[in-house]
Amino acid sequence: MKKSLVALALMGAFSGAYAQSSVVIYGTLDAGLSKRTGTTVAEGKRDNNKLGFRGVEDLGSGLKALFQLEIRYEPDTGVIESTTRPLFQGQSRVGLQGDFGTLRLGRGLTAFQETSTAFEPWSGMPAVAGYQTDLQVAGYSSDPLSAPGNSGNRFSNAIFYNTPVIAGIFQFNATIATKEANGNAAIVGRGTTAAPQFPANTAAQVSPYSLSATATTGPFAAYAAYERNAVETKLWSVGASFKPINELKLMGSYQKQDQDNSVLINPVTKAWLIGANYTIGAGLVRAGYGQKTPDNALASPAIAKTKQFSLGYDYNLSPRTYLYVDGTRKKATAAATFNFYSVGIHHNF
Numbered sequence: 001m002k003k004s005l006v007a008l009a010l011m012g013a014f015s016g017a018y019a020q021s022s023v024v025i026y027g028t029l030d031a032g033l034s035k036r037t038g039t040t041v042a043e044g045k046r047d048n049n050k051l052g053f054r055g056v057e058d059l060g061s062g063l064k065a066l067f068q069l070e071i072r073y074e075p076d077t078g079v080i081e082s083t084t085r086p087l088f089q090g091q092s093r094v095g096l097q098g099d100f101g102t103l104r105l106g107r108g109l110t111a112f113q114e115t116s117t118a119f120e121p122w123s124g125m126p127a128v129a130g131y132q133t134d135l136q137v138a139g140y141s142s143d144p145l146s147a148p149g150n151s152g153n154r155f156s157n158a159i160f161y162n163t164p165v166i167a168g169i170f171q172f173n174a175t176i177a178t179k180e181a182n183g184n185a186a187i188v189g190r191g192t193t194a195a196p197q198f199p200a201n202t203a204a205q206v207s208p209y210s211l212s213a214t215a216t217t218g219p220f221a222a223y224a225a226y227e228r229n230a231v232e233t234k235l236w237s238v239g240a241s242f243k244p245i246n247e248l249k250l251m252g253s254y255q256k257q258d259q260d261n262s263v264l265i266n267p268v269t270k271a272w273l274i275g276a277n278y279t280i281g282a283g284l285v286r287a288g289y290g291q292k293t294p295d296n297a298l299a300s301p302a303i304a305k306t307k308q309f310s311l312g313y314d315y316n317l318s319p320r321t322y323l324y325v326d327g328t329r330k331k332a333t334a335a336a337t338f339n340f341y342s343v344g345i346h347h348n349f
Contacts, residue, residue, distance in 0.1 A: 023055040031075045032344015043076045046127040067094040104160040110142045110210035111173035112225035113153040119239035119251045121275030121288040128340045129310040129326035135290040138257040138271040145230045147183035173212045179204040189262035204230030219243040232261035247279040266294045286312035306332045321347045
């Protein structure tokens with residue numbers, strides 16, 4: 001009898017715990033056809049395709065435990081996104097949330113990379129027509145010491161902190177990573193091929209960190225951010241947006257990258273962009289123009305100025321599904337100038 005009572009009590013306790021927990025399965029399917037100057041038509045994508053698991057458990061007294069795991073994949077072949085990338089490429093974080101804010105550990109977008117996407121006309125999607133993965137980061141990588149081909153806008157082995165929204169306006173965000181080696185290929189930097197500055201699978205010289213602050217009041221929003229990566233490259237960025245009417249959002253940002261610790265020639269890269277989103281009925285127009293100078297990847301005394309103009313359109317078939325078309329012209333040098341067009345379908349679940 002006593003054993004039965006104990007069993008019933010335990011079942012009741014666990015049932016109560018489960019009742020206060022929730023797990024959501026979510027994801028994105030994005031596929032289309034694209035054409036770039038000098039290439040044939042190919043199947044591609046505008047956004048990352050992902051399968052995610054997000055959970056929250058109410059611990060009582062205003063405290064919550066939370067986790068999020070996100071897999072990336074390619075819908076045209078069904079394979080995991082890039083064979084060199086981790087299974088949970090998007091993010092893998094667990095943490096606590098309460099009156100103190102949100103504290104998480106694991107892998108995810110840095111404070112700067114996560115904040116800046118709201119100030120870019122393609123909302124940070126890695127579309128060729130978008131700006132966030134190149135111009136809005138001034139060619140910068142948050143994670144240069146990761147495996148070749150890996151994402152450049154995340155920290156692994158990191159701690160993430162977001163304050164509560166203060167006075168309904170301000171929020172501060174911070175990310176700091178450890179110095180652990182993450183499988184990088186050798187980086188010559190200021191060394192030589194025989195003696196690279198950063199040998200393969202080297203540990204970071206410093207602990208990378210990222211800071212951002214946002215302010216939102218009425219139709220106006222702004223951010224400022226600073227980040228230092230594992231090879232001591234530094235990035236400063238500021239941006240703002242304004243909605244003169246509900247249907248129109250204007251935005252712009254400026255960023256400066258300093259690679260003085262690892263680049264001998266042209267260590268500073270500056271970039272800026274302006275953009276707009278305009279809602280017309282069931283459609284959304286995306287437009288932007290930006291410049292980046294110099295492009296240090298050329299490893300030359302010559303300064304190559306990248307110029308990009310992009311125009312896109314989304315047509316909503318439902319709250320979860322839309323069709324899209326993008327066009328862009330990007331010019332760095334005569335050999336690196338191209339037009340790009342794509343059409344596709346995007347579905348959220």
